Amino acid sequence: MGLASAARANDLMPYKIVDDGIPASLTGSSGDAMRGRALVLARTTTCILCHSGPFPETRFQGDLAPDLTGAGNRWSVSQLRLRLVDASRFNPETIMPSYYRNEGLVRVGRNFVGKPILSAAEIEDIVAYLATLRD
Template identity: 60%
Template sequence: MTWQGAIAGGLMMMAPWSGFAQHVSPLRVVGDAIPQTLTGAPGDAARGRAIVASRQQGLCLLCHTGPIPEERFQGNLAPDLSGAGARWTEGQLRLRIADAQRLNPASIMPAYHRTDGLARVGANWQGKPLLEAQQIEDVVAFLLTLK
């Protein structure tokens, strides 16, 4: 079992994702990015911030530190999210959230929008992404505001 599979499996068991679509379209990766939106619609930065801050949904602050002062006990295992919008392009952020293991197979970052090749995923959550395509776009929109 990989770290990513274990983390993704654990995350999937922590919250009910029963409303998610069963089908996830293949990611169209170009170099180190997914240049096109997953939905054709822009993300909403306020919704993205809520996902990043959520201890039930994104769980980003479990590993990352970010400019969300109301959330205590932020992680230090992964890069600080402050300045993410200056360090990476929109497409680079999209790939890092959707499936960071495409860039670094040893990454412990969960694949938030991949459903294949994961380990220990509960039967009720198999074939369902951790975040829907629009939620990925929302997180990307929030991270882009962090200059």
């Protein structure tokens, strides 16, 4: 499923925040770590514009945000999911996009007005991949 997927709709899958995470999968199943890795490295998701990580094939990686190396040790799957869905819950001043919100946003590109940046399946794929990143 690509970023231009027709599956991306204005309606978001419901989710429940518990403590500092979203414990249940947005899709009802685990994501695919290989697809998640491809999404993290895709310039269209912007992950590596700010984050660095164990991506030796990628020359230019960001240094504005935490290194993703060891992300699976630092955060639980539940915490990773909430960080992708809405990073502003942890830091209202963050520059990280809320990848799975469609309301209350500012500076939204016209192609994304009223739509999430990533689909529920793409969030789950990225979560699956980040969870594998262990020191």
